[in-house]
Amino acid sequence: MAATTQPTPFAASMAAEIDQLKRDRVYKRLNYLESPQGPRVRMEGRGEILILSSNNYLGLCDEPSVVQAGIAGLQTLGAGTASVRFICGTFAIHRTLEAELARFVGTESSLSFVSAWNANEGFTATVVGEGDAVLSDALNHASIIDSMRLAKAITKCTTAVYRHGDMDDLVAKLEATRGARRRIIWTDGIFSMEGSIAKLPSILEIARRFGAIVVVDDSHATGVIGETGRGTPEHCGVFGEVDVITSTLGKALGGASGGFVAGPEAVCDILTQRSRPQLFSNALPPTVASSALAAVQFVAAHPERVRTLRDNTRYFREQISEAGFKPLAGETPIVPIIVGETATAIQMSDMLLDEGVFVTGFGYPVVPKGEARVRCQLSAAHTRADLDQAIAAFKTVGRKAGIIK
Numbered sequence: 001m002a003a004t005t006q007p008t009p010f011a012a013s014m015a016a017e018i019d020q021l022k023r024d025r026v027y028k029r030l031n032y033l034e035s036p037q038g039p040r041v042r043m044e045g046r047g048e049i050l051i052l053s054s055n056n057y058l059g060l061c062d063e064p065s066v067v068q069a070g071i072a073g074l075q076t077l078g079a080g081t082a083s084v085r086f087i088c089g090t091f092a093i094h095r096t097l098e099a100e101l102a103r104f105v106g107t108e109s110s111l112s113f114v115s116a117w118n119a120n121e122g123f124t125a126t127v128v129g130e131g132d133a134v135l136s137d138a139l140n141h142a143s144i145i146d147s148m149r150l151a152k153a154i155t156k157c158t159t160a161v162y163r164h165g166d167m168d169d170l171v172a173k174l175e176a177t178r179g180a181r182r183r184i185i186w187t188d189g190i191f192s193m194e195g196s197i198a199k200l201p202s203i204l205e206i207a208r209r210f211g212a213i214v215v216v217d218d219s220h221a222t223g224v225i226g227e228t229g230r231g232t233p234e235h236c237g238v239f240g241e242v243d244v245i246t247s248t249l250g251k252a253l254g255g256a257s258g259g260f261v262a263g264p265e266a267v268c269d270i271l272t273q274r275s276r277p278q279l280f281s282n283a284l285p286p287t288v289a290s291s292a293l294a295a296v297q298f299v300a301a302h303p304e305r306v307r308t309l310r311d312n313t314r315y316f317r318e319q320i321s322e323a324g325f326k327p328l329a330g331e332t333p334i335v336p337i338i339v340g341e342t343a344t345a346i347q348m349s350d351m352l353l354d355e356g357v358f359v360t361g362f363g364y365p366v367v368p369k370g371e372a373r374v375r376c377q378l379s380a381a382h383t384r385a386d387l388d389q390a391i392a393a394f395k396t397v398g399r400k401a402g403i404i405k
């Protein structure tokens with residue numbers, strides 16, 4: 001049957017909202033890729049493009065052993081689980097993957113979810129109860145924020161937000177929640193818009209003083225920082241000391257999808273028993289569990305990949321500063337270049353794409369007014385030639401846009 005030509009009132013109201021987004025110049029246009037995620041991709045209508053905005057930090061999206069493990073998983077275990085875990089949807093590969101992930105991030109146990117988003121929501125909404133307090137860094141990821149909203153709606157727990165990285169404000173918020181039954185400090189390991197790193201040693205010291213629990217979402221850090229890629233705790237010298245770590249399989253660890261909560265075995269078991277994404281939604285497909293397992297094994301066996309990422313990061317940060325740009329200082333492969341106005345960031349991003357380099361511009365309200373930025377992300381898969389080409393494109397576009405001389 002042909003589609004009706006007359007939009008329904010519902011469709012028409014949605015279309016009006018879309019028109020408004022376009023008028024406000026905040027409409028997101030999608031770019032379609034026709035090759036695996038990698039330092040260079042084939043983009044529909046544009047040909048070969050250099051990518052500087054993916055989370056493919058270690059280049060594992062098309063790593064042969066990772067891809068082969070996915071194919072083998074598909075052939076031996078089939079396409080999917082066809083059930084939630086406690087009914088008949090748990091595979092031995094889930095247990096193997098979870099043991100490997102726990103070993104990698106330095107915890108007793110771990111439990112996989114279909115995304116880090118699900119892991120965070122499952123964790124907070126399950127573990128936090130009435131009389132508890134959750135304290136959150138102001139720049140925490142949306143999934144943490146939503147997990148707190150959900151927990152609050154269910155349990156009437158207390159929530160508080162401390163200023164980004166501000167330990168005095170964290171202490172003040174802990175002082176203000178002294179009567180709480182259990183207190184949780186939630187923080188990103190690496191903050192995605194700034195590329196900054198959580199002050200874990202201070203946070204842990206403060207938490208111990210107040211008897212609070214520390215939960216770190218290390219999605220941008222697992223496989224990325226620390227001498228051997230074991231994340232923010234390794235980077236900060238507190239490996240094995242964080243109460244609970246959550247992270248994603250959708251970034252450095254192969255980039256497919258999936259997330260996990262890692263911590264004491266009893267915490268993971270409580271989530272198996274009670275978290276609603278575990279009870280009412282299918283587990284990670286065995287194909288993805290298989291490729292993710294190969295990815296984490298690859299990182300454990302190849303710390304030199306992490307070293308290459310670190311070298312690429314240092315080189316790019318040096319060269320882009322030398323070119324006259326102002327990246328936010330830091331050591332992570334997230335390199336935000338502040339350009340000022342939102343329109344400038346969007347224009348830069350468009351002009352860079354015309355030069356064959358894909359980076360995304362972010363403006364208000366994602367970041368504060370006047371601090372719009374293009375956010376570059378480095379990968380171990382970038383060659384020096386890739387990085388030099390990116391720097392050259394930035395120079396061309398930066399001069400045209402009047403950002404550098």
Ligand SMILES: *Cc1c(COP(=O)(O)O)cnc(C)c1O
Nearest residue numbers: 115116117141219248250258259
């Ligand atoms: C990317 C990211 C997530 C979401 O990961 P998914 O597995 O894609 O749901 C959650 N938290 C943080 C900090 C992230 O950077």
